[in-house]
Structure formats: structure tokens, C-alpha cells
């Protein structure tokens with residue numbers, strides 16, 4: 001999943017066997033995976049949030065976050 005206009009921290013075991021907080025604007029999620037994104041919402045606007053696999057985005061894995 002990719003978030004425009006912001007970076008976020010996500011707990012990931014991508015680089016080790018232990019969860020680590022990694023700073024990202026895109027996070028490759030596994031099927032059925034649930035994740036919490038942690039970020040400071042200090043960039044006002046409507047920011048697109050979507051799957052980077054365009055066929056997934058086209059079938060509905062897309063939305064936006066509004067920072068006010």
C-alpha cells in the first residue's frame with residue numbers, strides 16, 4: 001500500500017525476525033496481513049492511499065486520507 005504526501009512507520013519483520021519500525025511511504029503487505037501505520041499528520045490535504053498493483057487499485061484497493 002502506498003500513501004501519498006506522508007511517510008509512516010510500520011512494524012515489519014522485513015529485515016529481521018523481530019518487529020522493527022521502518023519508515024516508509026509504501027509497504028508491501030502479504031495476503032490477509034493487517035498492519036498499523038504510525039505517522040504525524042502534519043501535511044494538510046487529501047492524500048491518495050492505494051495498492052501499488054494497479055489492477056488491485058483499479059478493482060477498489062484505493063481511497064484517500066484527509067488531513068485537516
Ligand SMILES: [Cu+2]
Pocket residue numbers: 051052053056057061
Ligand atoms: Cu493489492
